[in-house]
Amino acid sequence: MILVPVTYRGGIYRHDEIVALIEDLGGYIVQKHVLAQEVVLQCFVPKDDIELIRAIAKPLAGEVTDSPLVGTEIAVVIPSLEIHHLPHPACDIAEYTRRLGAKSNMVGMARGVGKRIAAINDEERDVINEHDIAVYVLGNFEVCIEHKMPILRRGVEVPIVLCGAPDKETLQRIIDPPVDGYVGNVGRFMHRTKESDELAKLDEIIAEITLVLEKKREEIAKDPLSVSPARLMDVIKEQVPAIHEVTSPTPLTVQMAGLRVKLPYDTYAGVLKKTEIEDGITIGDVADIVPSRMRDYILVRILPFSSTNTVI
């Protein structure tokens, strides 16, 4: 069964029927937002059943759209959290990816500013590496990007999409070794992105992120994960009641090959390890449970089939 990420948008009236349907079909709901009279469900559903969900949602005026970013966690990396980058363009990009289903985090560096003085520290590097992809939002000058990018990417192992004011070809030329994606003509600016050409640029960033994530998905498919992250999320929701006490918007953040559990590591790592998924197989058997560099959260890294010899 191939699960595809989609977003369901509809009225709150009878939306529980859709929720039940998705669960019955073997799909998973990653995030649910209730905004006044509207419900937005970000979910994984079986590819063959999308039409069925569409048909059932039609009388409820609900619509199902593809959301390639559902189930991914994106780091938007900016040189600092100062007014120079916030709220535009960094928040605009982070918010746009969020609308399409991703969970985006902003990583503002302590000393990422300038050309000669730019630097990255180990905490920032580790936090970036906990994500599925890093979107670097840099500035307006070719010289600066060329000079500081090798420093800012030091030790970063996740795919990188680079945004900057020079055009795409220039970015490709100056970055060595190449990164995974480039979006030109998005540098530093100080106004809200609301003109159509600016929104088109945001779409271009999303397209580039999607492309890079597709490549990563293909890589993962070659050696499939022992358990799907969305399923693991459901298991934890059922068997670790403490997760319902967490007030964070996404207590369980689904990633492409893992899960961020927003519970303290010292208290809950052992509990998670022993949690049974099915037939005596525990989470500890199919995943590495490590402390996250983000607060005292837990990071669950699901192991591939090749190292566990099990798929559940």
Next chain:
Amino acid sequence: MTAIEYFEVECTEPLGGEYYKQITIDVLLDHNLLRVIHKLHIFIDPKVPVFVAVGMLKKITSLVRVRDFANVNPLEGKMILVISDETYLAPMLKIFWQRFGKDHVEQPDRFTVILYDVAVDPKEIEEIVVADPSEALYKDLIYAFRCIAPEGFRVRRETYGKEKFSFISSEDTLTGSADALISEKFRLMGETP
């Protein structure tokens, strides 16, 4: 759009220069500063790296006096001030307290201040200078240019006179050539530094 008579952004990278032109307009508009700038020349060289902004200012509104926002009504033994704009109320009260003492100053409500037993001519009270907006303007202007300048450029020097200002910033120590650069940019605008 702009009320600026002369506005140039000079940059070694043309595309970056265009972006900075837009940033400058956005920031100055946001801070409501376009109305006070008469001429502006910005020079950026990311290779050095250095950011220079030099400009001329329009005539700034004069000092704010008590008469600008309050009516002074002299009565027997007291003076009632009816306030129309609260913006400068706090600095005005501070001046009154200092000059007449707290015993002689009373504020029964937001828009009324009463002075008791003050041996001063009401005209004189009206002429008391409460604030100098150009001081705040200086801070606003420098803050705006800190927003405009590339972020890492934290070594900076600024000068501000009655009608002209300059702002120069870099990541590295500013050397003697900084002054020469500022003078050169003033000359490009057709002004003397």
